[in-house]
Amino acid sequence: MTNSENIIEFRHITKKFPGIIACNDISLGIRKGEIHALLGENGAGKSTLMSVLFGMYTPEEGTISIRGKEVKVTNPRVATELGIGMVHQHFKLVQNYTVLQNIILGEETVKGPFLDMDIARKEVVELSQKYGLAIEPDELISNITVGQQQRCEILKMLYRKAEILIFDEPTAVLTPQEIDELMGIMKGLAKEGHTILFISHKLDEIKLVADRVSILRRGKLVATLDAVSTTKEKMGELMVGKEVSFHVEKEPAQPKEDVLKVENLTIINNETKKKVVNDVSFSVRKGEIVVIAGIDGNGQSELIYGITGLMPINEGKVLVNGEDYTKKSVRERNMILSHIPEDRHKYGLILDYPLSYNLALKNYFKKGFVNKSGFLNFNKFNEYADELINKFDIRSGQGRTTMARSMSGGNQQKAIVAREIDQDSDLLIAVQPTRGLDVGAIEYIHKQIVTQRDKDKAVLMMSFELDEVMDVADRIIVMFEGEIMGTLDPKKVTVEEVGLYMAGVKREEKKV
Amino acid sequence: MSVKPKKSFDINKYTGLLASLIAIVCGLLIAFIILMLTNPAKGLDAFMTIITGGLGMGGFKNIGTLLFFATPILCTGVAMCLAFQAGVFNIGGPGQFSIGAFVAIVTSLYFSKDLPAPLSWMIPVLAAMVAGALWALIPGILRAYFNVNIVISTVMFNYIEMYYILHWISLTCYDALKGQTRPVPANCKLPQLFMPALTQNKASDIGILIAIIAAIIVWVILEKTKLGYELKACGKNPDATRYAGIKSKRTILISILISGALCGLGGALYHLSWSGVYITFKLGSAPEGFTGIAVACLANNNPLGAIFGASFLAYLTVGGNYMQIFGFQKEIVSIITSIIIYFSAFSLFMRHGIERLLLKGKTKDANELEEENT
Numbered sequence: 018m019t020n021s022e023n024i025i026e027f028r029h030i031t032k033k034f035p036g037i038i039a040c041n042d043i044s045l046g047i048r049k050g051e052i053h054a055l056l057g058e059n060g061a062g063k064s065t066l067m068s069v070l071f072g073m074y075t076p077e078e079g080t081i082s083i084r085g086k087e088v089k090v091t092n093p094r095v096a097t098e099l100g101i102g103m104v105h106q107h108f109k110l111v112q113n114y115t116v117l118q119n120i121i122l123g124e125e126t127v128k129g130p131f132l133d134m135d136i137a138r139k140e141v142v143e144l145s146q147k148y149g150l151a152i153e154p155d156e157l158i159s160n161i162t163v164g165q166q167q168r169c170e171i172l173k174m175l176y177r178k179a180e181i182l183i184f185d186e187p188t189a190v191l192t193p194q195e196i197d198e199l200m201g202i203m204k205g206l207a208k209e210g211h212t213i214l215f216i217s218h219k220l221d222e223i224k225l226v227a228d229r230v231s232i233l234r235r236g237k238l239v240a241t242l243d244a245v246s247t248t249k250e251k252m253g254e255l256m257v258g259k260e261v262s263f264h265v266e267k268e269p270a271q272p273k274e275d276v277l278k279v280e281n282l283t284i285i286n287n288e289t290k291k292k293v294v295n296d297v298s299f300s301v302r303k304g305e306i307v308v309i310a311g312i313d314g315n316g317q318s319e320l321i322y323g324i325t326g327l328m329p330i331n332e333g334k335v336l337v338n339g340e341d342y343t344k345k346s347v348r349e350r351n352m353i354l355s356h357i358p359e360d361r362h363k364y365g366l367i368l369d370y371p372l373s374y375n376l377a378l379k380n381y382f383k384k385g386f387v388n389k390s391g392f393l394n395f396n397k398f399n400e401y402a403d404e405l406i407n408k409f410d411i412r413s414g415q416g417r418t419t420m421a422r423s424m425s426g427g428n429q430q431k432a433i434v435a436r437e438i439d440q441d442s443d444l445l446i447a448v449q450p451t452r453g454l455d456v457g458a459i460e461y462i463h464k465q466i467v468t469q470r471d472k473d474k475a476v477l478m479m480s481f482e483l484d485e486v487m488d489v490a491d492r493i494i495v496m497f498e499g500e501i502m503g504t505l506d507p508k509k510v511t512v513e514e515v516g517l518y519m520a521g522v523k524r525e526e527k528k529v
Numbered sequence: 530m531s532v533k534p535k536k537s538f539d540i541n542k543y544t545g546l547l548a549s550l551i552a553i554v555c556g557l558l559i560a561f562i563i564l565m566l567t568n569p570a571k572g573l574d575a576f577m578t579i580i581t582g583g584l585g586m587g588g589f590k591n592i593g594t595l596l597f598f599a600t601p602i603l604c605t606g607v608a609m610c611l612a613f614q615a616g617v618f619n620i621g622g623p624g625q626f627s628i629g630a631f632v633a634i635v636t637s638l639y640f641s642k643d644l645p646a647p648l649s650w651m652i653p654v655l656a657a658m659v660a661g662a663l664w665a666l667i668p669g670i671l672r673a674y675f676n677v678n679i680v681i682s683t684v685m686f687n688y689i690e691m692y693y694i695l696h697w698i699s700l701t702c703y704d705a706l707k708g709q710t711r712p713v714p715a716n717c718k719l720p721q722l723f724m725p726a727l728t729q730n731k732a733s734d735i736g737i738l739i740a741i742i743a744a745i746i747v748w749v750i751l752e753k754t755k756l757g758y759e760l761k762a763c764g765k766n767p768d769a770t771r772y773a774g775i776k777s778k779r780t781i782l783i784s785i786l787i788s789g790a791l792c793g794l795g796g797a798l799y800h801l802s803w804s805g806v807y808i809t810f811k812l813g814s815a816p817e818g819f820t821g822i823a824v825a826c827l828a829n830n831n832p833l834g835a836i837f838g839a840s841f842l843a844y845l846t847v848g849g850n851y852m853q854i855f856g857f858q859k860e861i862v863s864i865i866t867s868i869i870i871y872f873s874a875f876s877l878f879m880r881h882g883i884e885r886l887l888l889k890g891k892t893k894d895a896n897e898l899e900e901e902n903t
């Protein structure tokens with residue numbers, strides 16, 4: 018294992034959390050200049066291993082050598098000094114600072130007692146040109162897309178002269194176009210001598226950019242393979258321990274009457290005064306899965322928030338089962354719809370509540386969970402939590418008593434999906450339900466969604482991933498700049514065609 | 530590999546306790562230094578008095594005094610525990626406390642003094658709770674419906690109370706001779722029952738028992754009921770609370786109402802006691818309101834912890850009073866006790882420090898770090 022060309026050498030790393038060994042005796046060498054992917058089920062310990070390298074966790078056992086020298090990475094600052102940078106799954110940018118300010122934050126250049134932005138600006142612009150990281154230095158973070166924010170994070174690392182770059186699920190939040198760009202950027206960085214560690218659940222991406230891939234399972238390293246010559250199937254099997262299917266099996270839909278009917282819905286952004294959702298009408302019927310496709314930022318999120326009552330709507334109507342829900346409270350809506358929200362930390366979870374409390378978030382006030390005098394029935398809470406944990410294979414250190422905050426990203430997502438699907442509502446609204454999930458979990462969740470459909474529920478889903486859209490949908494609605502560009506049949510269109518609608522190039526004629 | 534879910538070992542609970550202890554030790558240390566600087570010869574003796582005096586000097590009878598001081602700050606402390614857990618930063622304790630005290634005095638003087646036994650004291654107590662709640666409600670409404678920062682509005686209401694209360698006292702219950710409120714009629718004071726016998730102190734009454742019961746009730750509400758589930762959820766993540774269909778306006782109003790009522794209760798129990806306290810005709814805030822914040826911090830916002838927090842701070846107050854024996858001026862005494870009290874309020878702060886230093890990596894994760902950065 019010991020190899021002089023290895024820039025990083027993990028030796029017998031063990032990191033324990035209460036109730037679980039997140040990393041179990043992991044030894045792994047990373048070669049200089051390679052793109053090394055980390056693959057593994059949700060909760061396998063990928064993020065933990067990277068956090069150990071970046072100095073956020075101190076391992077109980079084992080050592081790390083960098084450039085042949087044993088080091089103690091006690092905190093992220095030490096990591097930065099060692100030339101290690103990390104782009105976290107949830108970015109760490111100051112919202113009301115500009116891109117440039119964020120990049121140089123803490124490393125400002127000065128002339129005498131004054132800030133001298135010009136030197137820094139020049140350097141940042143040079144870096145951005147060299148690696149093809151297009152940014153607008155003076156734009157506020159709050160005004161730019163997720164893809165741009167990510168480029169800002171990458172520049173932040175490069176500006177600090179990082180040589181070893183860690184990306185924790187960088188593509189989970191990106192649109193397909195942005196993913197392609199990022200892949201190009203990563204290859205360029207590697208060519209310039211950077212070493213890249215890259216966590217992903219998407220096997221295609223790994224095959225596309227990575228040189229080698231290491232697979233973790235339940236805290237242990239199971240294999241390190243050549244990424245190009247290994248098949249997707251082999252990777253899937255190694256990580257899950259059994260064969261996985263990458264396609265959704267389903268019978269043709271048998272839609273019945275309308276469940277959700279959206280009529281002329283318009284939402285105006287308070288600040289820009291732009292119509293982010295513009296006169297949108299569509300319906301979702303019993304027994305079908307309608308998927309909203311589109312590039313991020315074309316009004317899909319707002320449309321969903323409008324329907325679920327989290328954002329006020331300016332015009333139009335929302336009808337469910339024929340009843341007008343436009344003015345109803347969120348609680349009233351929750352009685353007939355389930356909602357897997359886009360932002361799992363903002364809406365989906367109370368991070369400092371235990372898992373059992375989070376799983377009961379939509380039920381705690383219902384009969385069985387609370388008695389007539391307002392006392393919670395914790396036996397019921399526990400029973401219900403254990404049931405969902407088993408059914409959806411939610412993994413964590415301490416079962417139902419685990420704080421949501423300490424769960425792995427994918428398992429947090431599974432908890433939300435479990436809770437919402439189990440509501441068994443007439444209408445299931447699922448926004449990127451499989452974001453951050455491993456291939457095995459994705460297969461399971463897709464199956465559950467199809468099962469809901471087959472139980473005559475209406476499903477409205479939103480996804481940026483075209484593969485998922487084509488696979489799961491019975492009907493596709495494409496949105497562009499707040500409007501519906503067309504309603505498509507996934508069996509009759511090609512991925513390329515959907516792409517044209519998404520880019521606003523093609524548009525279905527308006528039916529009268 | 531993964532163990533069966535058992536009763537969770539919550540490391541946070543222990544860091545909380547450790548933080549409180551460290552905060553207390555720091556406070557004591559600084560107090561000691563100041564004492565040594567003011568009077569090197571007597572400093573050590575005086576310091577020992579603070580630490581041991583609570584029970585040592587006056588014998589067992591001090592227990593009564595201790596409980597008397599603990600009663601109001603337990604009420605305000607519990608009030609803060611509840612408000613802070615719900616994410617409502619009610620800093621209006623002093624105002625709500627004084628309004629409660631005033632209403633209790635006035636109700637007993639003008640209304641309940643001719644009523645039969647339990648009513649004669651229960652009515653002023655309830656009136657004080659209602660008054661404290663209503664006084665807190667206004668900033669609550671401003672927060673819920675107009676999004677006015679609750680810290681600022683509750684502090685402003687402390688100022689409003691500070692001026693108005695003197696005006697109202699002068700209109701209703703002013704004793705011009707002594708420059709303070711008129712004494713509460715004896716039959717309106719809190720029942721004493723077995724308390725004097727228990728504490729060997731003639732002035733003891735059931736105030737502390739009522740305060741402890743209040744603390745237990747609030748704990749039960751927070752930990753065992755649907756309302757508590759909603760309040761805490763609101764304090765931890767208002768967005769997710771909205772997503773779950775919980776009405777956040779209603780939650781804010783309920784928590785500040787209960788919080789205000791508890792402060793009002795503190796005012797009533799203090800002023801209906803047998804120890805003979807009055808509202809003096811001087812401009813100023815009731816310190817019991819602010820001390821409540823320190824109690825809540827020491828208790829890590831746990832109402833049961835507040836029982837110990839309040840007792841500890843009361844213990845220091847009693848001990849501090851004995852320092853005058855060594856020739857320390859009254860003002861020094863209150864400076865010293867305040868230092869210790871306000872240092873206790875730093876315990877939250879300490880907690881973060883401890884987590885960083887000792888338990889690095891166990892309680893922090895990326896998300897938490899991220900929150901701190903932004």
Ligand SMILES: Nc1ncnc2c1ncn2[C@@H]1O[C@H](COP(=O)(O)OP(=O)(O)OP(=O)(O)O)[C@@H](O)[C@H]1O
Nearest residue numbers: 034039059060061062063064065423424425426427
């Ligand atoms: N701060 C923490 N406290 C307690 N347990 C933790 C903490 N962080 C992670 N864990 C546990 O360690 C295990 C590994 O988590 P980790 O985040 O490394 O998984 P992962 O491989 O990144 O998964 P995912 O694909 O879901 O992101 C999980 O079971 C998780 O519950």
Ligand SMILES: [Mg+2]
Nearest residue numbers: 063064425426
């Ligand atoms: Mg992870």
